[in-house]
Amino acid sequence: MNSYRNCWEIKYVFVNTTTCPIPSNFSIMNGQLHDKSVHYRESSSSGRFCYRRCSSKRSSLKRSWTVYLVLLAGIPAQGQKIQNTGHVDYFKTTLIPSPVSPTPTTSTTTTPGSPPQSPIKPVVNHHRCDNSRCTAPVPTKLNVHLVPHTHDDVGWLKTVDQYYYGSQSHHKVAGVHRCCGQSTGGSSTSSTAFFWKWWRDQSEEHRTQVRALVNEGRLEFISGGWVMHDEANTHYQSIIDQMTWGHRRLQDMIGPCVVPTIGWQIDPFGHSRESAHLSAMFGFDGLFFARLDYQDKKLRSAEQRMEFIWQGSGDVGRSANIWTHVMAGPLYGPPTGFDWEGDGEPIIDDPESDDYNVNRIVDKFLDYVSNYSANYATNQLFIPMAHFHPIQSANNWFTNMDKLIRYVNGRQRNGSNINVFYSTPTCYLSAVHQSNNTLTTKADDFFPYASDGNTYWTGYYTSRPALKRYERVGNNFLQACKQLDVLAGMGGVYDKEVTALREWQAVMQHHDAITGTEKQHVASDYALKLAKSIAGCERVVNRAVAKLAAKSMANRTVQSLPEQLFCQQLNVSACEWTESLNTSLAVTVYNPYGQPVRHILRLPITNRSVQVLDPTGAAVNQTYVFPIPGPVLSLNERDSEALEELVFEAPVPALGFVTYTLKLQDADDSPIAPVVRKVVGDFSVQTPGFDVFFDRNGRLQALRFRDSGRNVSLRQEFAYYSSHSGTNSGPDRASGAYIFLPEPKEFATDNVIAPADCNYRAQVVESPVLTEVHHYIQKYLSQVIRIDHRSDTIEIDYTCGPIPVADESGKEIVFRWQTDLNTGGVFYTDSNGRQTMRRRRDYRPTYKLNVTQPVSGNYYPVNNWIAIWDEVAGLQLTMLNDRAQGGTGFREGQIELMVHRRILHDDGIGVDEPLDEPGVDGNGLTIRGRFWLQLATVAAATELHRELANRLMMEPVVTFNRLAKGQAPHYYKKHRTNYTALYNPLPRNIHLLTLERWANRTLLLRLEHFYQWNESREWSAPARVELRDVFREFVVYDAVETTLSATENILTTRRLQFRYTNANNHLSQAFNQTHRFEPKRHELNTTDLSVIINPMEIRTFIVRIKPKYYCNM
């Protein structure tokens, strides 16, 4: 029996507490009724609460639920509609179970597990694997599952709103109606972003109908993310956030029974191992996609391996496995000739008509499915029936599909073995599961994706580099905003602002957003919307920082707190507040990371007479004034008078802030100006671990370990690939937004970017704590190498653009670091910023690669880091970046990263625009970016780059307060200037991945172990965290662990299990990716709310909290 049938919901509780006694197990907080024994969720309308309690045992429900309630709605009993409820006064009643009809369950699917142990409460129950609505396949026939779906891009050729408010939206609604009218089931694949827009326009009656369709299993949501995320350029934190928000909104709209169980990634241009891992953690039973390398596809088709078990992680074991289906047809569209908005011939079945064509069309379809079935190992066949974009004419589609089904099945009377019916991905998966065949496994990923020998989809790893950086800025700010909203106890006042950024940040993960494969006006719209929603979240940060900084409780509620100001243009060294300093300015640095950090502030100033006071009010001794590099000063985007930056270091506690004060003062005590000198000969700079050598042109030459004396040659080179300008007919492909195709002659020798006037111009800026080498290479290319004398990480800060194209040739700019390390063509890249993937020149782990593109075929996505090792020497060079980029290490001892592309041709994939970003003045886009270079022993390297990668994703947020003359001492008296929200920093291997408000006094909390099991002797060990002992601001008194997107109780989630062989296939290699670690999972201890987290685990909790001061009262 499916446990959801005993799931009860009490909706819309309006309590009249003045006339009714309050039962003892209820409490009043904030004027709202709370029952500690039930999970509750605030609905979208203020004052409405949805209380749920779920159990698979009716008897226990009866016993425990002498309930004080208003109205019952047994949610998902088959055929029962959710009742619309109204205002009702509070009264006492007992629970009356809704009628439960016996339901057939297929023996092939797993049934939900036993009820959770007290006191853990389930979050929801739902009809996972309730396939009673699926058409039963006929075991002796070839069963053809026709799966109608739509593919709606959340921005691509049009903006999000242009797509939604275009004529398509009305037809899409019609499509939902029509598909779901089939008694045999239907599915909707709309991104939740669009569905949410649509939902808000619907009447309550219409919404009730949709809920009923879902609850009855006739309408299914698959994937359910806010968007269908890209897998190459996305960071795992943002993938998780966007999927969580999509699922959350689905549940807000439909109710608990809507939890998607299918991952649907049909359009992204290659697929990552980490995304597969996350899909398993979202609770998906299976994953469907369409794009994989043409050589891989050919082999898999021939060997009937288009379905397999993808082992998503080598660290967390079998729970990361996910059944995967690759579509063998022309992408995810219908068979050729069956697109009833394209090439499809309408089925004319009037025998009297001269155009009667039933037999011809049925023959064609039977031929197609017979051939298509050769790709798959079972007698189930999945045929997607779709259009690239929203179905315009649903009736047309369904009328023809109805006929197709009728006439194809009619042939069975003549002995046809083919049985065709409407289906859903879930029903198909259930049927395949029933076949119980043994699958092969896959442990690496599907990058790079080539659709033919000249069409490597590796350009989009770098396309639109400014937008890719802005997405990271958005994520950083979103995390800080969500955290501060919680820590300051804003109680939902700013939900609108937080959600706006949450939703646009989610949109940015779409496979035509962060990828840079949208039209220019769409990219501009994404950036504008992101900027507006960041501005909204500034209001949250403003109030939260002000509230947390107030020393007295009374001050936390008054409105006269100082306003926090922001400088969002520090990336071009511009800041209105520091430049116009005329008395004093409080500078607050909030650290969203769960460890203390040392943050170096670089604040543009126009007056050197500045004194810096630390959080205790004492003067900071080591403050410096560094010149802003010339190429930055001349940026067209820059609106600033500042020529210099004030530089000082601020140690910031974990999840907390410090406030420094800048004060105008007498010129005598000005910060120290470093020595600026021209480079005239070789020189070196010291870090704690290295001597860093430069030549007389200021070029990096080598690093010498100071302890061992070992020297590693390290030369930097700048180059570009000329973009191939093909016709896009036949094999003559052009380089473009998606595709990277350099001119063929450049495979061996390419265009090294030489200095503008044959001389490198460099100057060294030296201070006791920091040395900078300013390096001018060309008008469009410059960099600053920054060496912090207290750190072994070297920062490279570059400015690139506008790329010159006067020669009418597109160019794709790369940075290279050439070492003398022996790498054998092997290099390592991250997978969505998480797992490490081993790459090898001209090689794929599961098939023999025919090398057609020696450069672009060796490019891989780099989200956070790329590394090379010398295994004999035991050394690793790692480059970290500040945004997603394409990179490679196929040349011996070298790392290459592509930073910018400007292309004058379109690549014929669909954007139909050249990737020629205009920049602010129409002359071409200039970007600024940073790299961090780390050289270390292999044993130490991972600890360095894992921690830095986390810190770069969660950089401090800086806010400013203008203080009137003489107000500074006052500020110190009235405000906290050094604050942490944590009792202790988290264990060093644990990352506070998510902290956000989930409902009233309820938070979503994610903790992550960010090491793989074999990476660090010390930090790859499991770590224990007690949830009660983490936060100072509130008491965590209850917690439920959920799936990764917070939809189901982890203890009741049961995913489908499949039979598989361990061998990858006959080409399997002894790769570290095939080695799997099967750790013992530790469940949340519900007594002390402690949890032990294994390497690479992400644990998601819904926690209930009380403000700290409540306990003291």
Ligand SMILES: [Zn+2]
């Ligand atoms: Zn798409």
